Amino acid sequence: MASYNGYFLAIKLGPIPITRERREILEKKVCLLSAQKICKSFGKNNVLKSVDFDLEAGEVHALIGENGAGKSTLLKILFGIYQPTSGDINLEGKTVRMKHPVDAIGHGIAMIHQEPSVFEDLSIAENIFTGHFENRKIKWEDLNRKASEAMQEVGLQFSPARMMKGLSVAEQQLIEIASALSSDAKIIFMDEPTASLTPGEVENLLALIDTLRKKGKTIVYISHRLEEIKAISDRITVLRDGEIVGTYQNSEITKDQIIQKMIGKEFRSGGRKKENKTFGQPFLEVEDISIPGIFEHVSFQIAKGEIMGVAGLMGAGRTEVARGIFGITPVKSGQIRIGGKEVKIESPEAAIKNKIALVPEDRQGLGLFVSEPIAFNTTFAIIDSIKKRLGYIDTKKEKKISEQYVEGLKTKCRSVSQKVGDLSGGNQQKVSLAKWISTNPDILILDEPTRGIDVGAKEEVYRLIRKLAEEGKCIMMISSELNEVVSLSDKVMVMYEGKQTGMLAKDEITDVRILSAAHDCLEEAQ
Amino acid sequence: MKHKLKINRIIRPELTVFVFMILSLVVGILLSPNFLDIRFLLGSTIFYCELGLMAIPFTLLLTSGEIDLSIAANMSLVACLVAVLYQAGMSMPVLIVIGIAVGTLLGFFNGLLVTVTKLPSLVITIGIMSVYQGFSQVLVGDAAISGFPEWFIGLDQYTILGLIPLNLIILIVVALIFSFLLKKTVWGRKVTAIGLNRGTALYSGVAVEKTKVLLFTIQGTFCAIAGIMTMSRLQMAKYTIAGDGQMDVITMVLLGGTAFAGGRGSVLGTLAAFFIIVFIRTGMRLALLSNYSQMAILGLLLIVVIIISNGLEKMAKKYE
Amino acid sequence: MKSRKLNLSSFRELGVIAMIVIIYIVVCIIEPRFFSTTSLVNILLFFPFLLIVSLGEMIEIVSRNVDMSLGAILACSGYAAGLLFKTNSDIPIAAAFIVAIALGCVLGLINGFIVTRFQIPSVIVTLGTMNIYRGVIFILGGKQIDNSVIPQSLMALSQPKESIIGIPYSVLIALLAAVLLAVFLKYFRAGREIYEIGCNPAAASLRGISNNRVQMFVFTLAGGLSGLAGMVFISRIGYMDPGAAGRGLEFTAIAAVVIGGTSMNGGVGKVTGTVLGCLLLGVIQNAISITGISGYWQEAIYGIIIVVSVIIDNLIKNRLAVSEAR
Amino acid sequence: EKKGVEQSAKSDSSKQEETQGSTDDKEKGSAKSASDVTVRYICLTKGIPYFDPIIDGMKESVEKAGATFQDTAPDTSDATAQIPLIEAAIQDKVDVICISPSDPDALCATFDKARDAGIMVLCVNDDITGNEDRRDGAVMSTDYDKLGKENFEAFAESMNYEGKFVALSSKTGTPFQENQMQIYRDMMAEDEKYAKMEFVDVLYGDDEATKSLTEAEAAIQKYPDLKGIISPTSVGIVAAAQAVENAGMTGKIMVSGTGTPSQCKTYLENGTMPNAYLWDTGLCGNVAGTLAVKLATGEATLEPGAEIDLGEYGKVTADDDCLVPAGDPLKFTKDNAGDYDF
Numbered sequence A: 001m002a003s004y005n006g007y008f009l010a011i012k013l014g015p016i017p018i019t020r021e022r023r024e025i026l027e028k029k030v031c032l033l034s035a036q037k038i039c040k041s042f043g044k045n046n047v048l049k050s051v052d053f054d055l056e057a058g059e060v061h062a063l064i065g066e067n068g069a070g071k072s073t074l075l076k077i078l079f080g081i082y083q084p085t086s087g088d089i090n091l092e093g094k095t096v097r098m099k100h101p102v103d104a105i106g107h108g109i110a111m112i113h114q115e116p117s118v119f120e121d122l123s124i125a126e127n128i129f130t131g132h133f134e135n136r137k138i139k140w141e142d143l144n145r146k147a148s149e150a151m152q153e154v155g156l157q158f159s160p161a162r163m164m165k166g167l168s169v170a171e172q173q174l175i176e177i178a179s180a181l182s183s184d185a186k187i188i189f190m191d192e193p194t195a196s197l198t199p200g201e202v203e204n205l206l207a208l209i210d211t212l213r214k215k216g217k218t219i220v221y222i223s224h225r226l227e228e229i230k231a232i233s234d235r236i237t238v239l240r241d242g243e244i245v246g247t248y249q250n251s252e253i254t255k256d257q258i259i260q261k262m263i264g265k266e267f268r269s270g271g272r273k274k275e276n277k278t279f280g281q282p283f284l285e286v287e288d289i290s291i292p293g294i295f296e297h298v299s300f301q302i303a304k305g306e307i308m309g310v311a312g313l314m315g316a317g318r319t320e321v322a323r324g325i326f327g328i329t330p331v332k333s334g335q336i337r338i339g340g341k342e343v344k345i346e347s348p349e350a351a352i353k354n355k356i357a358l359v360p361e362d363r364q365g366l367g368l369f370v371s372e373p374i375a376f377n378t379t380f381a382i383i384d385s386i387k388k389r390l391g392y393i394d395t396k397k398e399k400k401i402s403e404q405y406v407e408g409l410k411t412k413c414r415s416v417s418q419k420v421g422d423l424s425g426g427n428q429q430k431v432s433l434a435k436w437i438s439t440n441p442d443i444l445i446l447d448e449p450t451r452g453i454d455v456g457a458k459e460e461v462y463r464l465i466r467k468l469a470e471e472g473k474c475i476m477m478i479s480s481e482l483n484e485v486v487s488l489s490d491k492v493m494v495m496y497e498g499k500q501t502g503m504l505a506k507d508e509i510t511d512v513r514i515l516s517a518a519h520d521c522l523e524e525a526q
Numbered sequence B: 001m002k003h004k005l006k007i008n009r010i011i012r013p014e015l016t017v018f019v020f021m022i023l024s025l026v027v028g029i030l031l032s033p034n035f036l037d038i039r040f041l042l043g044s045t046i047f048y049c050e051l052g053l054m055a056i057p058f059t060l061l062l063t064s065g066e067i068d069l070s071i072a073a074n075m076s077l078v079a080c081l082v083a084v085l086y087q088a089g090m091s092m093p094v095l096i097v098i099g100i101a102v103g104t105l106l107g108f109f110n111g112l113l114v115t116v117t118k119l120p121s122l123v124i125t126i127g128i129m130s131v132y133q134g135f136s137q138v139l140v141g142d143a144a145i146s147g148f149p150e151w152f153i154g155l156d157q158y159t160i161l162g163l164i165p166l167n168l169i170i171l172i173v174v175a176l177i178f179s180f181l182l183k184k185t186v187w188g189r190k191v192t193a194i195g196l197n198r199g200t201a202l203y204s205g206v207a208v209e210k211t212k213v214l215l216f217t218i219q220g221t222f223c224a225i226a227g228i229m230t231m232s233r234l235q236m237a238k239y240t241i242a243g244d245g246q247m248d249v250i251t252m253v254l255l256g257g258t259a260f261a262g263g264r265g266s267v268l269g270t271l272a273a274f275f276i277i278v279f280i281r282t283g284m285r286l287a288l289l290s291n292y293s294q295m296a297i298l299g300l301l302l303i304v305v306i307i308i309s310n311g312l313e314k315m316a317k318k319y320e
Numbered sequence C: 001m002k003s004r005k006l007n008l009s010s011f012r013e014l015g016v017i018a019m020i021v022i023i024y025i026v027v028c029i030i031e032p033r034f035f036s037t038t039s040l041v042n043i044l045l046f047f048p049f050l051l052i053v054s055l056g057e058m059i060e061i062v063s064r065n066v067d068m069s070l071g072a073i074l075a076c077s078g079y080a081a082g083l084l085f086k087t088n089s090d091i092p093i094a095a096a097f098i099v100a101i102a103l104g105c106v107l108g109l110i111n112g113f114i115v116t117r118f119q120i121p122s123v124i125v126t127l128g129t130m131n132i133y134r135g136v137i138f139i140l141g142g143k144q145i146d147n148s149v150i151p152q153s154l155m156a157l158s159q160p161k162e163s164i165i166g167i168p169y170s171v172l173i174a175l176l177a178a179v180l181l182a183v184f185l186k187y188f189r190a191g192r193e194i195y196e197i198g199c200n201p202a203a204a205s206l207r208g209i210s211n212n213r214v215q216m217f218v219f220t221l222a223g224g225l226s227g228l229a230g231m232v233f234i235s236r237i238g239y240m241d242p243g244a245a246g247r248g249l250e251f252t253a254i255a256a257v258v259i260g261g262t263s264m265n266g267g268v269g270k271v272t273g274t275v276l277g278c279l280l281l282g283v284i285q286n287a288i289s290i291t292g293i294s295g296y297w298q299e300a301i302y303g304i305i306i307v308v309s310v311i312i313d314n315l316i317k318n319r320l321a322v323s324e325a326r
Numbered sequence D: 001e002k003k004g005v006e007q008s009a010k011s012d013s014s015k016q017e018e019t020q021g022s023t024d025d026k027e028k029g030s031a032k033s034a035s036d037v038t039v040r041y042i043c044l045t046k047g048i049p050y051f052d053p054i055i056d057g058m059k060e061s062v063e064k065a066g067a068t069f070q071d072t073a074p075d076t077s078d079a080t081a082q083i084p085l086i087e088a089a090i091q092d093k094v095d096v097i098c099i100s101p102s103d104p105d106a107l108c109a110t111f112d113k114a115r116d117a118g119i120m121v122l123c124v125n126d127d128i129t130g131n132e133d134r135r136d137g138a139v140m141s142t143d144y145d146k147l148g149k150e151n152f153e154a155f156a157e158s159m160n161y162e163g164k165f166v167a168l169s170s171k172t173g174t175p176f177q178e179n180q181m182q183i184y185r186d187m188m189a190e191d192e193k194y195a196k197m198e199f200v201d202v203l204y205g206d207d208e209a210t211k212s213l214t215e216a217e218a219a220i221q222k223y224p225d226l227k228g229i230i231s232p233t234s235v236g237i238v239a240a241a242q243a244v245e246n247a248g249m250t251g252k253i254m255v256s257g258t259g260t261p262s263q264c265k266t267y268l269e270n271g272t273m274p275n276a277y278l279w280d281t282g283l284c285g286n287v288a289g290t291l292a293v294k295l296a297t298g299e300a301t302l303e304p305g306a307e308i309d310l311g312e313y314g315k316v317t318a319d320d321d322c323l324v325p326a327g328d329p330l331k332f333t334k335d336n337a338g339d340y341d342f
């Protein structure tokens, strides 16, 4: 895997220099795809309000905006997943109707979706080529070879015949990217492709996008990470509340300006508090726990009020440790002590009894009931505490609690009776967080708590995590985002291939040390 | 605003079932002049009460995403066992308790098998169906065992106000209790949650396996009760006593608006579907419609009711 | 290492094969006459129409549907073919095959249309159409088609004496259908689409696959297969009783399909597994008949063997999966 | 006096009274003229070709007598499937229920109810053996004992009175089949000429085509020296013949039993089945229909030993259980199979 320094370099370098050929293409300003006066409403909710958006051939066009601004909705309309309430789509000057993704694919558009949509029980090769097999008849050898090539491009090295099942979210995301790239689409939509990727893969992807751009492909790129957007895009469109704030040349606009346009007001970063806190006795003590074949010899201690970050490359086994502690796949050996007392956690119920909470990484599959209202979801983990006699659910209380959390976390929704599946990704994550915070746990395990959340919301989540820590909770935060690990953690555990390769104290937490440990070369770095 | 909210409240999947219930009553009246005889009509329910009684817990089971095809077999096994033991000289009241215990145990066993092997319950219970059916055949052979004590025979003939059969009362009371459990209580919500998304339910600390075993066990209890009620009504026990009852139960539950894949269920819907089946069948029988026409009409009804209730649901969404 | 993994994963059916062998050996010990070609042919004869229906049920389950009407479709198409013979005694059998398959396709298409047009779960739709299809036969008369009108040449398909290397034609027809279906499912885009929509319908739709079109196709194909099974059924039994033919066959087929490793959650399933599943049921049925187990015990033992087979097969599969993951 | 459906829990003691009660009803019914009489036939299940002539015959004779005929049937042969149909007949206040009972025990309680309501219950084709006092009478197609004896004799003759044979029955313990097989056993025990024959096994095909076939094939395989299969069920006899043909044993294994001529024609003609037995089911329907109307109008009463003149359908005599056989058994061979149309 490429070195991480390259990633920071790419960010520091800013926009990639424009070559002569590209300048020619770009200067022609051929409008490839354009959306005119697109409106979209879901019921009474106007999500897009007369959006004009145009895409020039050969450019990388970034879309940015807060959670729920309507970015995904816009792309989904252009891809034929949703039908606009009104408005037109033009492709190379002709008005087209996108009634189904099949139309968009036929017009040479490919899309990488925000939520991975993979075929778990099918092989990787099939996952890559579904939707654009070359012929009616399938030659598997050819296909496997091509699949290997496509995986190579995104830095994966699985056997193409391997089933998709068991790959991590990030790996799935990479397969989806490989799939979009292997189709010979002219236009590629990327909806937060990097949300669950680690820095190395992000860098790899950015390099790949650059190659694509050189090949003349046109790309729409959604991300909440401004560095990436500054590094890769030609033009940037900012969306706010379903309206276009403006489209800017990358060189014309600074990060701070972008943020300001996104949220419509001055942005103050929470900053990093460098005060050295002291903590009391360790509250959660994990000693030498293992699940053979998954992870081994993991030990750590967290005191009340302490935040332990857990870093590592994808597939390092961080999620598995969390699942082990939470009793989903109980640990096979080792000890877990809470407040000095040894506990055996064989099931999630036992974990919850011991006041542990886990906000899972896969919010749709494991965190939420997408077809149910916000209220149902928010209170589900504490449902036992809002019953009256005979187990009767106190719906008033349920509503009140949910509304409190919607307000507290600034979740964007119509009411607490809205279906969670209808919320934007970021807002779904907030509901998932609310569900677990409401259990008032002593120990809170967060697995990728800010996956797919916009800058503003992220700050809120950070503030929330800090506040929870101040309230005296033990927090274990698994994250692939280096920034948040560095800025939030009081200590950091780093994992590599199921082993614990580092435990960094407060004053040791730096990007470089974390990354070295994540590659199991901490000693070399020192 | 308020007005529209109300429309939303009213248009629910169950509504169609209730409308069809009334419709089937009207059809019945049109089909035969002898149909509208309340006493007869209520009396006709007793052939289906046992099935209805099994359909109530079945609604919950299906809501949690599981299915039990062995219910009718369980029912006849309990009946045969009770009958054989009665012949051997045990006393009936004791046997009723034993019978219910055995049925419960059989249900518990199903639940255990399904949760331990983690195989689809549809498949496990297809096999179990043969096993239970086979055991009752082994127990009684082809004999029909009768000669039960006087008080035990014809429990279905007791009526309230000389009009409503006891069985029907039991069914309605049980349905109301289970409806409350499913819709209003924490436990019911957990059952629904398991059917909606097993993973999320597990991560939220729901004892998924235990709940499922419990549901199978309750199902077993009701199979046993149904078995004993049937014995009392027919005054005999035989291994074919329950026939293919599971198909009628499934039809009832689905007609009532419970989702086959789990996650949505309505006990009152099942109850209404029970009445639809009673009315339609009774009406068609009085009209001397051939049984296959009856089958075809019931099949059509199942599809039409669900098409319409889906349509209504969509309409309700629009009003939102 | 790599090749070992591959070997194991392509041997998912090991459990079923093991069960078949175990039961066969046990029965041969109890009743040595079971160890003969006649008994093998009898086992084979048991399964043609079950296999053909199971293939249809398999693609339905793979595409996340369940079809309860296949037995009724079998009865309808078989009945139609029987009527054809009755009204016109010298009609060629090929024509009857075509009529039966075509009618099966149409009935399947009706299922598919209702499922996709109104978005109702297939179990409900087919539970309804099962009754409708069978009901309609009777409304149209529905008297049994007697042995005397069924042409001898059709009956010969299921008789061991007219066979290729001792294998009756009906078995070959079923196996041919299985092979064709296997090739189609593995090497054709349209075949893969069935797995794709079964595995993740939303994702398939995002990749430009029309869910409805594929489902319609699946229902039609399953219906057509049941139509074919109707003909094979007549050739085996020699007459057509539209009330009893294929009654409850769906459940047997579902059992065979799932024993063969197809997942009820869709997206997973192989033709070889289904063939083996049917074979296992055939072995069980014949074993019970030949060991002369008392009539009272047959049903119970049949059920026990099915449950035990499913469980053992699952255990072996899990073992394989674990060793593969290592 | 309308009794309707209302019933309190009936005790055994009250059942004696019922019998008398229904006699009263019969007397009361004597006022009725034939045109006021409704006879409803409840068949075993729908779609069994065997029953078609019974229905047709009954319809013909009832209508000839000037009364109304109706028929209905459940869709399964479950023991209890006929109960709601009887209830419906009670509700419709028919005069006579003719029924081919699916079970000798399960229906008794409902019969009591019908008779309490003044409806005559006549079993047709099958009887509720062991519970004869809970129906008014029974019309059987023929004398089944006689049939069993004739059938077995013909079967034995075709086997040259030697060798192994099996019986292919329907479900375990169905009365008719069990009775027939008992007759075979008795005959073998009583008469020396059957000494070389060996009754080796009873197979149960559940009256399912595939299961019967599988069972028969397994038996042929299990007993390589098998000489005959006798099957007192119409599904079984065809399956047995089919199995013998499949095994290529035509002429070596003899098949006989009860079956309709149209079903058996092919096998009778090709020699797999030297003979088959049945009775005139149409006549059974005629007799039952005429008798039903006569009883309802009071022209005749059914008592043990009663001789009743049924005009064109001949004279019948009731036995001690008020059971009336309609005619003699019929024997089918390759020569006469084509003469019948059922």
Ligand SMILES: Nc1ncnc2c1ncn2[C@@H]1O[C@H](COP(=O)(O)OP(=O)(O)OP(=O)(O)O)[C@@H](O)[C@H]1O
Pocket: A042, A045, A047, A065, A066, A067, A068, A069, A070, A071, A072, A073, A074, A114, A412, A421, A422, A423, A424, A425, A426, A427, A452, A453, A454
């Ligand atoms: N299917 C739907 N039904 C109803 N409302 C929807 C639906 N999909 C999206 N919305 C609403 O539309 C708005 C925009 O959502 P969208 O997913 O486009 O946001 P986004 O900009 O992609 O946000 P994020 O960064 O969180 O992914 C949200 O308020 C969301 O609640």
Ligand SMILES: Nc1ncnc2c1ncn2[C@@H]1O[C@H](COP(=O)(O)OP(=O)(O)OP(=O)(O)O)[C@@H](O)[C@H]1O
Pocket: A165, A166, A167, A168, A169, A170, A171, A312, A313, A314, A315, A316, A317, A318, A319, A320, A321, A361, A480, C325
């Ligand atoms: N259900 C599963 N079956 C088989 N293997 C799995 C399963 N879940 C995860 N794995 C594998 O276990 C390893 C550890 O995965 P895990 O999700 O714990 O990593 P992680 O450090 O949390 O990474 P990330 O969250 O960034 O994806 C990975 O190689 C993954 O492919």
Ligand SMILES: [Mg+2]
Pocket: A071, A072, A073, A114, A191, A424, A425
């Ligand atoms: Mg989005």
Ligand SMILES: [Mg+2]
Pocket: A168, A318, A319, A320, A361, A447
């Ligand atoms: Mg993880």
